[in-house]
Amino acid sequence: MLGHLSTPELSSLLALSPSIDQIGTQERIARIQARSIKGAAKIQGLRMALSMIDLTTLEGKDTPAKVRQLCFKAQHLHDQAADLPTVAAVCVYPTMVGVAKKALGNSGIKVASVSTAFPSGQAPFEVKKLDTLYALDNGADEIDMVVSRGRFLSGDYQFVYDEIAAIKELCSTARLKVIFETGELDSLDQVRKISDLSIAAGADFIKTSTGKIQPAATFPVVLTMLGAIKDHFDKTGQMIGMKPAGGISSSKLALQHLLMVKEVLGEAWLSNEWYRFGASSLANDLLMQYQKQLTGKYQSAAYFSID
């Protein structure tokens, strides 16, 4: 495996993970949230957020028809508005990757597949491997894997590291997003530690949550993860992507997240190559706000397609 770390090496790496100043984090977030984005900047921000969405359906009741419908929505966000961007990717279960791939054709929209026994990650590694290979064989461009939170919390860092590194190896050209499920990790220190661990193991993106558990992508958690990305970049010059997922359902929140990325990581991260929103209902709120900016009138959900 590439750059594989031994247990002592991993321990010394994790020993360097800083502990997070919770009060300082909250104060910084409060300052970001106090800002107001209006006019042309708001329009630009809304368009940018739309282009960063991983339009997601991860339900037990998903059907090929539902996925095809979502793929149509991904390409036609709101045809009444001219020149809208498309979303970045459609995010589905491995069984739906083939359907999504075909429905999206050469639209340029990526297909992301959750993997490794999403959402719990409670399966033997062999199963996780097959899960991932199945998604890749069907054409997934991106793999969203979940980490073994139980193992992480009980201190078995080597196990978690090896798992991520092994899945990364399977991915070859597909980009790997590593989902932490921060709602299960209890403290910001843990979030920082697992961020450092995942980045060392080869994650291309780090992602907050599965969307199945609350709290999900809270500001403190996202800021902590952005800090890990920044420190890694300062040390190595290598960029890592960020994907908050779950709980970001309004334009206001999305714009505040963008502000935070710009402030912590800089302009380079403000594209869908390095930043994504995992969301299903966010798209329509962004579209409604966008229309509000253009027409001056508050919008009704009745005039926007559900998915």
Place this chain on the structure above:
Amino acid sequence: MEVLKTYKLYIGGQFPRTESGRSYAVLSQSGQHIANACQGSKKDIRNAVQVARKAQASWAAKTAFNRSQIIYRIAEMLEARKGQFLEELQALGFDLKSATQEVETSIDRCVYYAGWADKYQALLGTVNPVASSHFNFSVPEAMGVVGVVACQQTALLGFISQVLPALIGGNSVVVIANQKLPLCAITFAEVLATSDVPGGVVNILTGSVEEMLPTLSGHMDVNALSLAQLDIAIVEKAQTEAVENLKRVMSYSIDFSQSRAQGLSYISDFQEIKTTWHPIEQIAGGAGGY
């Protein structure tokens, strides 16, 4: 030193201050400063419509009997707070006699509309004769979110006379209260908050009609407007802005103290008629099943 009360807004079952942070002085007829009220803004309207939309479906889905009980409960709570309303009206400059009359008529009107909850469907609904093998019937349904600009001449009665018919018919409402006489509207909100009306079904804002009405009439998620005693120019402007999503605009010029200021027609003003064609099965050449 006398501390003057600042009356807050009523949105989603809560009493927030306006997001704009502004307030204005409420004066009695003799020009005395008797209280402060929130100067509501466009964004308050937006927030109110948002919660009104959320609350509407479950309000309309309640049984007619339950809605009746809740409106009747409002009458009971009004009765219990009668003294406070009388004080407020007198502070605003009404004499005791006309204040008493206004409050008592308001209570009567609550009881009156509470009684309509399980009856208007039967009177507004029809079975229609059609020339095919169909059972064809029409039923009234709530329109959705109704924007109300409360009567600018009365402090309580006009407000109640406009809000209740929309409410009993399963709509949720966003009300811009009487600009000069807002106290009773907010005290009425305190009544609502203690009478089982679910949060968000009635939302009450105070402030400038001129400033807030365009937001309401242009809002794509508001289904109808109820206006009263407004200048024709303001009504026409609201009608023009309402065109975009085909809002129904009702404009009343009636004196709400009259007994004909209540009735079934005020309920049907905010009902949409849905017609259903139901095929009638012909079994073994017999007569239709209906």
